[in-house]
Amino acid sequence: MNWIAELKDITKIFDGITALDSVNLQIREGEILALLGPNGSGKTTLLKILALLEKPTKGEVYFCGKKVTDKNMPQLRMESTLVFQKTILFNTTVYGNVAYGLKVRKLPKNKIDNEVSKALKIVKLEGFEKRQVKKLSGGEQQRVALARALALNAKLLLLDEPTANLDPKNASIIEEVIATANRELKTTIVMATHNMFQAKKLPHRIALITNGKISEVGTPAEIFGRLSKTLASFAAVENTFTGTAKVTEDGTTLVDIGNDVQIVATVQSSGKVSVFVSPEDIILSKSRFESSARNVFKGRIVEILDLGSVVKLKVDVGKSFTVQITKRSFNEMGLNINTEVFLAFKASSVQII
Protein backbone atom coordinates (compact mmCIF):
# COMPACT_ATOMS: atom_id res chain seq x y z
CA MET A 1 0.00 0.00 0.00
CA ASN A 2 1.37 3.41 -1.03
CA TRP A 3 0.91 6.52 1.06
CA ILE A 4 0.26 9.71 -0.89
CA ALA A 5 0.48 11.89 2.19
CA GLU A 6 1.41 11.42 5.77
CA LEU A 7 1.01 13.65 8.82
CA LYS A 8 3.43 12.91 11.67
CA ASP A 9 2.63 14.29 15.09
CA ILE A 10 1.04 17.47 13.74
CA THR A 11 0.12 20.20 16.19
CA LYS A 12 -1.31 23.52 15.07
CA ILE A 13 -1.80 26.43 17.43
CA PHE A 14 -3.62 29.64 16.39
CA ASP A 15 -3.34 32.57 18.81
CA GLY A 16 -2.83 30.25 21.75
CA ILE A 17 -5.69 27.93 20.77
CA THR A 18 -4.77 24.39 19.83
CA ALA A 19 -6.63 23.52 16.63
CA LEU A 20 -4.81 20.22 16.08
CA ASP A 21 -3.14 18.18 18.75
CA SER A 22 -0.49 15.57 17.82
CA VAL A 23 -2.34 14.26 14.78
CA ASN A 24 -0.98 11.24 12.95
CA LEU A 25 -2.70 10.32 9.71
CA GLN A 26 -1.81 8.52 6.53
CA ILE A 27 -3.63 8.97 3.25
CA ARG A 28 -3.55 5.95 0.96
CA GLU A 29 -3.18 6.39 -2.77
CA GLY A 30 -6.54 6.03 -4.52
CA GLU A 31 -8.78 6.08 -1.45
CA ILE A 32 -11.59 8.31 -0.29
CA LEU A 33 -10.98 9.21 3.33
CA ALA A 34 -13.65 11.06 5.29
CA LEU A 35 -12.74 13.29 8.20
CA LEU A 36 -15.85 13.03 10.33
CA GLY A 37 -16.31 15.38 13.22
CA PRO A 38 -18.40 18.22 14.59
CA ASN A 39 -17.91 21.88 13.67
CA GLY A 40 -14.76 23.31 15.18
CA SER A 41 -13.08 19.93 15.59
CA GLY A 42 -10.11 20.85 13.39
CA LYS A 43 -11.20 19.36 10.07
CA THR A 44 -10.59 22.54 8.06
CA THR A 45 -7.18 23.12 9.66
CA LEU A 46 -6.19 19.55 8.88
CA LEU A 47 -7.23 20.00 5.24
CA LYS A 48 -5.33 23.27 4.95
CA ILE A 49 -2.20 21.58 6.27
CA LEU A 50 -2.66 18.76 3.77
CA ALA A 51 -3.17 21.39 1.03
CA LEU A 52 0.15 22.94 2.16
CA LEU A 53 -1.62 26.27 2.76
CA GLU A 54 -0.89 26.27 6.49
CA LYS A 55 2.32 25.22 8.17
CA PRO A 56 2.01 23.09 11.29
CA THR A 57 3.30 24.55 14.55
CA LYS A 58 4.94 21.21 15.24
CA GLY A 59 5.31 17.95 13.34
CA GLU A 60 6.15 16.83 9.83
CA VAL A 61 4.18 16.55 6.62
CA TYR A 62 5.20 14.08 3.93
CA PHE A 63 3.79 14.34 0.44
CA CYS A 64 4.42 11.84 -2.37
CA GLY A 65 7.23 10.39 -0.28
CA LYS A 66 8.98 13.74 0.26
CA LYS A 67 9.24 15.67 3.46
CA VAL A 68 7.58 19.06 2.94
CA THR A 69 9.97 21.98 3.49
CA ASP A 70 9.66 25.72 2.91
CA LYS A 71 11.65 25.22 -0.26
CA ASN A 72 9.65 22.48 -1.95
CA MET A 73 6.26 23.58 -0.59
CA PRO A 74 5.17 25.72 -3.61
CA GLN A 75 6.14 22.92 -6.00
CA LEU A 76 4.43 20.16 -4.00
CA ARG A 77 1.36 22.37 -3.57
CA MET A 78 0.75 21.90 -7.30
CA GLU A 79 -0.02 18.22 -6.70
CA SER A 80 -3.06 18.80 -4.49
CA THR A 81 -5.97 21.17 -4.39
CA LEU A 82 -8.58 22.17 -1.83
CA VAL A 83 -12.25 22.98 -2.41
CA PHE A 84 -13.35 25.29 0.39
CA GLN A 85 -16.55 24.84 2.37
CA LYS A 86 -17.76 28.32 1.56
CA THR A 87 -17.93 28.62 -2.20
CA ILE A 88 -15.21 31.04 -3.23
CA LEU A 89 -15.12 32.12 -6.84
CA PHE A 90 -13.21 34.69 -8.84
CA ASN A 91 -15.63 37.39 -9.97
CA THR A 92 -15.50 36.46 -13.64
CA THR A 93 -16.90 33.82 -16.00
CA VAL A 94 -17.21 30.09 -15.35
CA TYR A 95 -14.40 29.62 -17.88
CA GLY A 96 -12.20 32.17 -16.09
CA ASN A 97 -12.62 30.26 -12.87
CA VAL A 98 -12.13 26.73 -14.15
CA ALA A 99 -9.18 27.76 -16.35
CA TYR A 100 -7.33 29.63 -13.59
CA GLY A 101 -5.15 26.79 -12.34
CA LEU A 102 -4.43 25.61 -15.88
CA LYS A 103 -3.33 29.11 -16.92
CA VAL A 104 -1.03 29.26 -13.89
CA ARG A 105 0.46 25.98 -15.11
CA LYS A 106 1.02 27.66 -18.51
CA LEU A 107 -0.87 25.05 -20.53
CA PRO A 108 -1.55 25.89 -24.20
CA LYS A 109 -4.94 27.53 -24.89
CA ASN A 110 -6.48 24.60 -26.80
CA LYS A 111 -5.52 22.19 -24.00
CA ILE A 112 -7.03 24.55 -21.41
CA ASP A 113 -10.30 24.81 -23.41
CA ASN A 114 -10.40 21.05 -23.63
CA GLU A 115 -9.80 20.46 -19.91
CA VAL A 116 -12.33 23.14 -18.93
CA SER A 117 -15.11 21.61 -21.01
CA LYS A 118 -14.21 18.13 -19.71
CA ALA A 119 -14.39 19.28 -16.10
CA LEU A 120 -17.69 21.12 -16.67
CA LYS A 121 -19.14 17.99 -18.23
CA ILE A 122 -18.26 15.97 -15.14
CA VAL A 123 -20.13 18.40 -12.86
CA LYS A 124 -23.04 18.57 -15.31
CA LEU A 125 -22.51 22.20 -16.30
CA GLU A 126 -21.78 21.66 -19.99
CA GLY A 127 -21.80 24.84 -22.05
CA PHE A 128 -21.67 27.13 -19.01
CA GLU A 129 -18.25 28.56 -19.98
CA LYS A 130 -19.36 32.10 -20.79
CA ARG A 131 -21.75 32.55 -17.85
CA GLN A 132 -20.83 34.96 -15.08
CA VAL A 133 -20.42 32.95 -11.87
CA LYS A 134 -22.23 35.55 -9.74
CA LYS A 135 -25.40 34.83 -11.71
CA LEU A 136 -25.43 31.09 -10.96
CA SER A 137 -27.35 29.42 -8.15
CA GLY A 138 -25.52 28.38 -4.98
CA GLY A 139 -25.45 24.74 -6.04
CA GLU A 140 -24.14 25.56 -9.50
CA GLN A 141 -21.46 27.79 -7.99
CA GLN A 142 -20.23 24.97 -5.75
CA ARG A 143 -20.13 22.70 -8.80
CA VAL A 144 -17.99 25.30 -10.64
CA ALA A 145 -15.62 25.28 -7.66
CA LEU A 146 -15.45 21.49 -7.88
CA ALA A 147 -14.89 21.59 -11.66
CA ARG A 148 -12.07 24.11 -11.13
CA ALA A 149 -10.36 21.62 -8.81
CA LEU A 150 -11.02 18.59 -11.03
CA ALA A 151 -9.59 20.35 -14.10
CA LEU A 152 -6.15 20.28 -12.46
CA ASN A 153 -6.04 16.47 -12.34
CA ALA A 154 -4.30 16.82 -8.99
CA LYS A 155 -3.10 13.69 -7.23
CA LEU A 156 -4.90 14.65 -4.03
CA LEU A 157 -8.29 16.33 -3.95
CA LEU A 158 -9.29 17.87 -0.63
CA LEU A 159 -12.94 18.74 -0.04
CA ASP A 160 -14.17 20.72 2.93
CA GLU A 161 -17.84 19.91 3.63
CA PRO A 162 -18.56 19.65 -0.09
CA THR A 163 -22.32 19.40 0.25
CA ALA A 164 -22.95 21.52 3.34
CA ASN A 165 -25.87 23.92 2.85
CA LEU A 166 -26.77 22.55 -0.57
CA ASP A 167 -30.19 21.38 -1.65
CA PRO A 168 -30.52 17.59 -2.09
CA LYS A 169 -30.33 17.71 -5.89
CA ASN A 170 -27.03 19.57 -6.00
CA ALA A 171 -25.70 17.58 -3.06
CA SER A 172 -26.32 14.30 -4.85
CA ILE A 173 -24.69 15.58 -8.06
CA ILE A 174 -21.61 16.49 -6.04
CA GLU A 175 -21.53 13.14 -4.26
CA GLU A 176 -21.77 11.42 -7.64
CA VAL A 177 -18.90 13.52 -8.99
CA ILE A 178 -16.74 12.64 -5.98
CA ALA A 179 -17.37 8.93 -6.52
CA THR A 180 -16.69 9.22 -10.26
CA ALA A 181 -13.49 11.22 -9.80
CA ASN A 182 -12.19 8.58 -7.42
CA ARG A 183 -13.27 5.59 -9.50
CA GLU A 184 -12.44 6.77 -13.00
CA LEU A 185 -9.77 9.43 -12.59
CA LYS A 186 -8.17 7.49 -9.69
CA THR A 187 -8.00 10.72 -7.68
CA THR A 188 -7.23 10.31 -4.00
CA ILE A 189 -9.82 12.24 -2.01
CA VAL A 190 -9.91 13.50 1.56
CA MET A 191 -13.23 15.05 2.50
CA ALA A 192 -14.29 16.71 5.71
CA THR A 193 -17.88 16.18 6.69
CA HIS A 194 -20.15 16.31 9.70
CA ASN A 195 -22.80 14.41 7.77
CA MET A 196 -22.76 10.81 8.97
CA PHE A 197 -24.75 9.52 6.03
CA GLN A 198 -22.26 10.95 3.61
CA ALA A 199 -19.46 9.41 5.66
CA LYS A 200 -21.26 6.09 5.51
CA LYS A 201 -21.88 6.14 1.76
CA LEU A 202 -18.80 7.50 -0.01
CA PRO A 203 -15.50 6.79 1.73
CA HIS A 204 -13.29 3.75 2.01
CA ARG A 205 -12.06 4.88 5.41
CA ILE A 206 -13.22 7.28 8.08
CA ALA A 207 -11.13 9.22 10.58
CA LEU A 208 -13.10 10.50 13.55
CA ILE A 209 -11.87 13.86 14.74
CA THR A 210 -12.91 15.79 17.85
CA ASN A 211 -11.19 18.63 19.67
CA GLY A 212 -8.25 18.56 17.29
CA LYS A 213 -7.49 14.88 17.89
CA ILE A 214 -8.06 11.86 15.72
CA SER A 215 -9.64 9.24 17.92
CA GLU A 216 -10.40 6.43 15.52
CA VAL A 217 -9.63 5.45 11.94
CA GLY A 218 -11.38 2.60 10.20
CA THR A 219 -13.72 1.46 7.46
CA PRO A 220 -17.33 2.73 7.61
CA ALA A 221 -18.39 -0.75 8.71
CA GLU A 222 -15.89 -0.68 11.57
CA ILE A 223 -16.77 2.84 12.67
CA PHE A 224 -20.54 2.51 12.42
CA GLY A 225 -20.63 -1.16 13.36
CA ARG A 226 -20.05 -0.42 17.00
CA LEU A 227 -21.53 2.40 18.97
CA SER A 228 -18.46 4.55 18.97
CA LYS A 229 -18.17 6.81 21.97
CA THR A 230 -16.60 9.51 19.85
CA LEU A 231 -19.37 9.23 17.31
CA ALA A 232 -22.01 9.50 20.01
CA SER A 233 -20.19 12.36 21.68
CA PHE A 234 -20.67 14.66 18.75
CA ALA A 235 -24.19 13.56 18.19
CA ALA A 236 -25.04 17.23 18.33
CA VAL A 237 -25.36 16.90 14.58
CA GLU A 238 -28.78 17.76 13.20
CA ASN A 239 -31.53 15.38 14.29
CA THR A 240 -29.24 13.09 16.21
CA PHE A 241 -30.68 11.91 19.48
CA THR A 242 -29.67 9.38 22.07
CA GLY A 243 -32.28 7.26 23.72
CA THR A 244 -33.38 3.82 24.82
CA ALA A 245 -34.60 1.41 22.18
CA LYS A 246 -36.86 -1.61 22.50
CA VAL A 247 -38.22 -3.94 19.87
CA THR A 248 -42.03 -3.92 19.71
CA GLU A 249 -44.44 -6.74 18.95
CA ASP A 250 -44.82 -5.79 15.29
CA GLY A 251 -41.06 -6.08 14.82
CA THR A 252 -40.29 -2.37 14.65
CA THR A 253 -38.13 -0.52 17.17
CA LEU A 254 -39.41 2.18 19.49
CA VAL A 255 -36.78 4.64 20.66
CA ASP A 256 -37.61 6.87 23.60
CA ILE A 257 -35.49 10.01 23.20
CA GLY A 258 -36.95 11.83 26.20
CA ASN A 259 -39.52 14.60 26.69
CA ASP A 260 -42.29 12.20 25.66
CA VAL A 261 -40.89 11.86 22.17
CA GLN A 262 -40.78 8.32 20.83
CA ILE A 263 -39.42 7.48 17.40
CA VAL A 264 -40.39 4.39 15.42
CA ALA A 265 -37.67 2.76 13.34
CA THR A 266 -37.67 -0.29 11.08
CA VAL A 267 -34.14 -1.34 12.04
CA GLN A 268 -34.23 -3.65 15.04
CA SER A 269 -32.22 -2.55 18.02
CA SER A 270 -32.44 -2.39 21.77
CA GLY A 271 -30.69 -0.68 24.68
CA LYS A 272 -28.91 2.65 24.53
CA VAL A 273 -28.70 3.90 20.93
CA SER A 274 -28.19 6.97 18.83
CA VAL A 275 -30.78 7.71 16.16
CA PHE A 276 -30.57 10.01 13.14
CA VAL A 277 -33.17 11.41 10.81
CA SER A 278 -31.99 13.34 7.77
CA PRO A 279 -33.53 16.86 7.60
CA GLU A 280 -34.48 16.19 3.97
CA ASP A 281 -36.50 13.11 4.91
CA ILE A 282 -38.96 15.00 7.09
CA ILE A 283 -42.25 16.20 5.62
CA LEU A 284 -43.63 19.37 7.12
CA SER A 285 -47.33 20.23 7.04
CA LYS A 286 -49.63 22.76 8.66
CA SER A 287 -52.26 20.19 9.55
CA ARG A 288 -52.22 16.53 10.46
CA PHE A 289 -52.83 14.36 7.41
CA GLU A 290 -53.22 10.66 6.94
CA SER A 291 -50.14 8.99 5.52
CA SER A 292 -47.96 5.93 5.77
CA ALA A 293 -45.44 7.81 7.91
CA ARG A 294 -45.20 6.15 11.31
CA ASN A 295 -43.64 9.13 13.01
CA VAL A 296 -45.86 12.22 13.28
CA PHE A 297 -45.16 15.01 15.76
CA LYS A 298 -46.80 18.35 16.47
CA GLY A 299 -44.60 21.31 17.28
CA ARG A 300 -43.72 24.94 16.70
CA ILE A 301 -41.11 26.57 14.52
CA VAL A 302 -38.41 28.08 16.74
CA GLU A 303 -35.73 29.03 14.22
CA ILE A 304 -35.56 29.83 10.51
CA LEU A 305 -32.31 29.68 8.55
CA ASP A 306 -32.44 30.91 4.95
CA LEU A 307 -29.88 29.09 2.79
CA GLY A 308 -30.88 30.50 -0.59
CA SER A 309 -32.80 27.86 -2.50
CA VAL A 310 -33.58 25.90 0.66
CA VAL A 311 -34.64 26.87 4.15
CA LYS A 312 -33.74 25.04 7.33
CA LEU A 313 -36.27 25.17 10.14
CA LYS A 314 -35.87 24.13 13.72
CA VAL A 315 -39.10 22.70 15.06
CA ASP A 316 -39.63 22.03 18.74
CA VAL A 317 -41.76 18.94 19.27
CA GLY A 318 -40.45 18.33 22.78
CA LYS A 319 -37.10 17.72 21.12
CA SER A 320 -35.71 20.06 18.51
CA PHE A 321 -35.81 18.68 14.94
CA THR A 322 -34.21 20.31 11.91
CA VAL A 323 -36.28 20.18 8.74
CA GLN A 324 -35.09 21.20 5.31
CA ILE A 325 -37.62 22.46 2.77
CA THR A 326 -37.37 24.44 -0.44
CA LYS A 327 -37.68 28.22 -0.32
CA ARG A 328 -40.74 27.95 -2.53
CA SER A 329 -42.58 25.64 -0.12
CA PHE A 330 -41.55 27.92 2.71
CA ASN A 331 -43.06 30.97 1.01
CA GLU A 332 -46.19 29.20 -0.20
CA MET A 333 -46.96 27.80 3.24
CA GLY A 334 -46.57 31.21 4.86
CA LEU A 335 -44.41 29.85 7.68
CA ASN A 336 -43.01 31.96 10.47
CA ILE A 337 -41.51 31.67 13.94
CA ASN A 338 -44.08 30.09 16.28
CA THR A 339 -46.20 28.67 13.43
CA GLU A 340 -47.71 25.37 14.56
CA VAL A 341 -46.65 22.55 12.24
CA PHE A 342 -46.62 18.76 11.96
CA LEU A 343 -43.55 16.73 11.18
CA ALA A 344 -43.83 13.32 9.53
CA PHE A 345 -41.17 10.79 8.54
CA LYS A 346 -41.15 7.09 7.75
CA ALA A 347 -39.84 4.53 10.18
CA SER A 348 -37.44 3.44 7.42
CA SER A 349 -35.88 6.92 7.33
CA VAL A 350 -34.69 6.52 10.90
CA GLN A 351 -31.11 5.30 11.21
CA ILE A 352 -29.82 3.71 14.36
CA ILE A 353 -26.26 3.16 15.54
Added chain:
Amino acid sequence: MEILDGIVKAFQLIISGDSRVLEITLRSLFVSSTATVFAILWGIPIALFLGTKNFQGKIFVKGFFNTMIGIPTVGLGLILFLVFSKAGPLGLLHLLYTPTAIIIGEAILIMPIIVSFATTAIESVDPEIMNLAKTLGASDDQASFAVLKEALNGIITAGIASFNRAIAELGIALMVGGNIAGLTEVLTTTISNETAKGNLELSIALAIILLTLVFGITLVTLAVSSIRRRRK
Protein backbone atom coordinates in the same frame (compact mmCIF):
# COMPACT_ATOMS: atom_id res chain seq x y z
CA MET B 1 -20.80 92.07 -20.10
CA GLU B 2 -17.17 91.61 -19.28
CA ILE B 3 -17.89 88.11 -18.04
CA LEU B 4 -20.01 87.17 -21.04
CA ASP B 5 -17.35 88.54 -23.33
CA GLY B 6 -14.76 86.49 -21.43
CA ILE B 7 -16.76 83.30 -21.89
CA VAL B 8 -17.19 83.88 -25.62
CA LYS B 9 -13.49 84.58 -26.04
CA ALA B 10 -12.64 81.59 -23.89
CA PHE B 11 -14.55 79.30 -26.25
CA GLN B 12 -12.82 80.93 -29.20
CA LEU B 13 -9.49 80.19 -27.55
CA ILE B 14 -10.38 76.57 -27.02
CA ILE B 15 -11.83 76.03 -30.48
CA SER B 16 -8.96 77.79 -32.24
CA GLY B 17 -6.55 75.38 -30.59
CA ASP B 18 -4.47 78.12 -28.99
CA SER B 19 -0.96 76.81 -28.51
CA ARG B 20 -0.54 78.11 -24.93
CA VAL B 21 -3.88 76.61 -23.84
CA LEU B 22 -2.90 73.31 -25.42
CA GLU B 23 0.56 73.33 -23.85
CA ILE B 24 -0.77 74.05 -20.35
CA THR B 25 -3.50 71.43 -20.67
CA LEU B 26 -1.07 68.75 -21.85
CA ARG B 27 1.40 69.60 -19.08
CA SER B 28 -1.35 69.35 -16.49
CA LEU B 29 -2.44 65.98 -17.84
CA PHE B 30 1.14 64.73 -17.94
CA VAL B 31 2.03 65.92 -14.44
CA SER B 32 -1.17 64.63 -12.81
CA SER B 33 -1.21 61.28 -14.56
CA THR B 34 2.49 60.67 -13.84
CA ALA B 35 1.85 61.54 -10.18
CA THR B 36 -1.11 59.13 -10.14
CA VAL B 37 0.99 56.34 -11.65
CA PHE B 38 3.71 56.85 -9.02
CA ALA B 39 1.14 57.02 -6.21
CA ILE B 40 -0.38 53.75 -7.45
CA LEU B 41 3.04 52.11 -7.74
CA TRP B 42 3.94 52.78 -4.14
CA GLY B 43 0.41 52.97 -2.71
CA ILE B 44 -0.93 49.61 -3.91
CA PRO B 45 1.75 47.47 -2.19
CA ILE B 46 1.00 49.34 1.06
CA ALA B 47 -2.74 48.80 0.54
CA LEU B 48 -2.16 45.11 -0.21
CA PHE B 49 -0.19 44.77 3.01
CA LEU B 50 -2.78 46.68 5.08
CA GLY B 51 -5.70 44.87 3.44
CA THR B 52 -4.43 41.33 3.83
CA LYS B 53 -2.21 41.29 6.94
CA ASN B 54 -3.02 41.76 10.58
CA PHE B 55 -0.51 43.38 12.91
CA GLN B 56 -0.44 45.45 16.04
CA GLY B 57 -1.01 49.14 15.43
CA LYS B 58 -2.72 48.53 12.07
CA ILE B 59 -5.58 50.82 13.06
CA PHE B 60 -3.12 53.67 13.64
CA VAL B 61 -1.47 53.20 10.28
CA LYS B 62 -4.86 53.16 8.57
CA GLY B 63 -5.92 56.18 10.63
CA PHE B 64 -2.77 58.01 9.56
CA PHE B 65 -3.49 57.50 5.85
CA ASN B 66 -7.15 58.44 6.33
CA THR B 67 -6.16 61.69 8.01
CA MET B 68 -3.59 62.44 5.34
CA ILE B 69 -6.34 62.46 2.69
CA GLY B 70 -7.41 65.86 3.97
CA ILE B 71 -3.95 67.42 4.26
CA PRO B 72 -3.99 71.09 3.08
CA THR B 73 -2.10 71.34 -0.19
CA VAL B 74 -0.55 74.66 0.82
CA GLY B 75 0.85 73.06 3.97
CA LEU B 76 2.37 70.15 2.06
CA GLY B 77 3.54 72.61 -0.60
CA LEU B 78 5.40 74.67 1.98
CA ILE B 79 7.08 71.60 3.49
CA LEU B 80 8.20 70.45 0.04
CA PHE B 81 9.37 73.96 -0.82
CA LEU B 82 11.63 73.89 2.23
CA VAL B 83 12.87 70.38 1.38
CA PHE B 84 13.62 71.27 -2.26
CA SER B 85 14.96 74.79 -1.63
CA LYS B 86 18.68 75.45 -1.96
CA ALA B 87 19.33 75.18 1.76
CA GLY B 88 16.96 72.24 2.17
CA PRO B 89 17.96 68.55 2.49
CA LEU B 90 17.27 67.86 -1.21
CA GLY B 91 18.46 71.24 -2.45
CA LEU B 92 21.38 69.64 -4.27
CA LEU B 93 19.03 67.98 -6.71
CA HIS B 94 17.85 71.38 -8.05
CA LEU B 95 14.28 70.17 -8.29
CA LEU B 96 12.56 73.34 -7.13
CA TYR B 97 10.44 74.97 -9.87
CA THR B 98 10.48 71.94 -12.15
CA PRO B 99 7.60 69.69 -13.31
CA THR B 100 9.39 66.85 -11.46
CA ALA B 101 8.91 68.68 -8.16
CA ILE B 102 5.17 69.03 -8.87
CA ILE B 103 4.95 65.34 -9.77
CA ILE B 104 6.69 64.28 -6.55
CA GLY B 105 4.54 66.63 -4.46
CA GLU B 106 1.26 65.54 -6.00
CA ALA B 107 2.22 61.86 -5.77
CA ILE B 108 2.79 62.35 -2.02
CA LEU B 109 -0.48 64.29 -1.75
CA ILE B 110 -2.64 61.62 -3.40
CA MET B 111 -0.96 58.48 -2.10
CA PRO B 112 -3.15 58.43 1.04
CA ILE B 113 -6.24 58.42 -1.20
CA ILE B 114 -4.92 55.41 -3.09
CA VAL B 115 -3.90 53.61 0.11
CA SER B 116 -7.18 54.25 1.95
CA PHE B 117 -9.56 53.48 -0.93
CA ALA B 118 -7.60 50.48 -2.16
CA THR B 119 -7.22 49.06 1.38
CA THR B 120 -10.99 49.21 1.82
CA ALA B 121 -11.50 47.54 -1.56
CA ILE B 122 -8.97 44.80 -0.75
CA GLU B 123 -10.47 44.22 2.68
CA SER B 124 -13.85 43.62 1.09
CA VAL B 125 -12.40 40.78 -1.03
CA ASP B 126 -12.93 37.36 0.53
CA PRO B 127 -9.76 36.66 2.59
CA GLU B 128 -9.69 33.10 1.24
CA ILE B 129 -9.13 34.34 -2.35
CA MET B 130 -5.39 34.34 -1.62
CA ASN B 131 -5.52 30.72 -0.42
CA LEU B 132 -7.79 29.78 -3.30
CA ALA B 133 -5.29 31.07 -5.85
CA LYS B 134 -2.47 29.25 -4.05
CA THR B 135 -4.28 25.93 -3.86
CA LEU B 136 -4.89 26.23 -7.62
CA GLY B 137 -1.12 26.50 -8.07
CA ALA B 138 -0.47 30.26 -7.96
CA SER B 139 2.77 31.66 -6.54
CA ASP B 140 2.61 34.26 -3.77
CA ASP B 141 2.85 37.09 -6.32
CA GLN B 142 0.19 35.57 -8.56
CA ALA B 143 -2.07 35.12 -5.54
CA SER B 144 -1.63 38.79 -4.56
CA PHE B 145 -2.45 39.75 -8.12
CA ALA B 146 -5.63 37.66 -7.94
CA VAL B 147 -6.67 39.65 -4.85
CA LEU B 148 -5.99 42.96 -6.65
CA LYS B 149 -8.03 41.78 -9.62
CA GLU B 150 -10.99 41.09 -7.34
CA ALA B 151 -10.62 44.58 -5.87
CA LEU B 152 -10.21 46.21 -9.30
CA ASN B 153 -13.34 48.37 -9.25
CA GLY B 154 -12.34 49.94 -5.93
CA ILE B 155 -8.77 50.47 -7.13
CA ILE B 156 -9.96 52.19 -10.32
CA THR B 157 -12.17 54.48 -8.22
CA ALA B 158 -9.13 55.24 -6.05
CA GLY B 159 -7.07 56.05 -9.15
CA ILE B 160 -9.71 58.40 -10.57
CA ALA B 161 -10.25 60.20 -7.26
CA SER B 162 -6.47 60.64 -6.96
CA PHE B 163 -6.06 61.94 -10.49
CA ASN B 164 -8.89 64.44 -9.94
CA ARG B 165 -7.32 65.65 -6.71
CA ALA B 166 -3.92 66.00 -8.43
CA ILE B 167 -5.12 67.90 -11.47
CA ALA B 168 -7.35 70.18 -9.38
CA GLU B 169 -4.92 71.11 -6.61
CA LEU B 170 -3.21 74.45 -6.58
CA GLY B 171 -1.01 74.75 -3.48
CA ILE B 172 1.77 72.31 -4.39
CA ALA B 173 1.91 73.21 -8.08
CA LEU B 174 2.24 76.86 -7.16
CA MET B 175 4.76 76.52 -4.34
CA VAL B 176 7.20 73.98 -5.80
CA GLY B 177 6.35 74.63 -9.48
CA GLY B 178 6.35 78.41 -9.37
CA ASN B 179 4.03 78.80 -12.41
CA ILE B 180 6.91 79.53 -14.77
CA ALA B 181 5.64 80.19 -18.30
CA GLY B 182 6.61 77.43 -20.73
CA LEU B 183 8.04 75.27 -17.94
CA THR B 184 5.79 74.68 -14.93
CA GLU B 185 2.51 76.39 -15.77
CA VAL B 186 -0.40 74.04 -15.16
CA LEU B 187 -4.16 74.60 -15.37
CA THR B 188 -4.79 75.59 -11.77
CA THR B 189 -1.76 77.86 -11.34
CA THR B 190 -2.42 79.63 -14.60
CA ILE B 191 -6.11 80.14 -13.77
CA SER B 192 -5.14 81.66 -10.45
CA ASN B 193 -2.40 83.84 -11.91
CA GLU B 194 -4.26 85.06 -15.00
CA THR B 195 -7.37 85.90 -12.96
CA ALA B 196 -5.25 88.01 -10.67
CA LYS B 197 -3.86 89.77 -13.73
CA GLY B 198 -7.34 90.36 -15.12
CA ASN B 199 -6.87 88.05 -18.12
CA LEU B 200 -10.31 86.50 -17.69
CA GLU B 201 -10.68 84.90 -21.12
CA LEU B 202 -7.68 82.63 -20.63
CA SER B 203 -8.72 81.83 -17.04
CA ILE B 204 -12.24 80.90 -18.11
CA ALA B 205 -10.97 78.82 -21.03
CA LEU B 206 -8.64 76.85 -18.75
CA ALA B 207 -11.33 76.47 -16.07
CA ILE B 208 -13.73 75.05 -18.67
CA ILE B 209 -11.05 72.59 -19.76
CA LEU B 210 -10.25 71.63 -16.15
CA LEU B 211 -13.89 71.02 -15.23
CA THR B 212 -14.55 69.13 -18.47
CA LEU B 213 -11.56 66.89 -17.83
CA VAL B 214 -12.59 66.13 -14.23
CA PHE B 215 -16.25 65.54 -15.07
CA GLY B 216 -15.48 63.70 -18.30
CA ILE B 217 -13.04 61.23 -16.75
CA THR B 218 -15.33 60.55 -13.79
CA LEU B 219 -18.36 60.03 -16.03
CA VAL B 220 -16.52 57.69 -18.40
CA THR B 221 -15.27 55.64 -15.44
CA LEU B 222 -18.72 55.44 -13.89
CA ALA B 223 -20.20 54.38 -17.23
CA VAL B 224 -17.53 51.72 -17.78
CA SER B 225 -17.90 50.28 -14.28
CA SER B 226 -21.69 50.23 -14.59
CA ILE B 227 -21.39 48.31 -17.87
CA ARG B 228 -18.98 45.90 -16.17
CA ARG B 229 -21.43 45.42 -13.31
CA ARG B 230 -24.37 44.83 -15.65
CA ARG B 231 -22.41 42.17 -17.47
CA LYS B 232 -21.87 40.35 -14.18
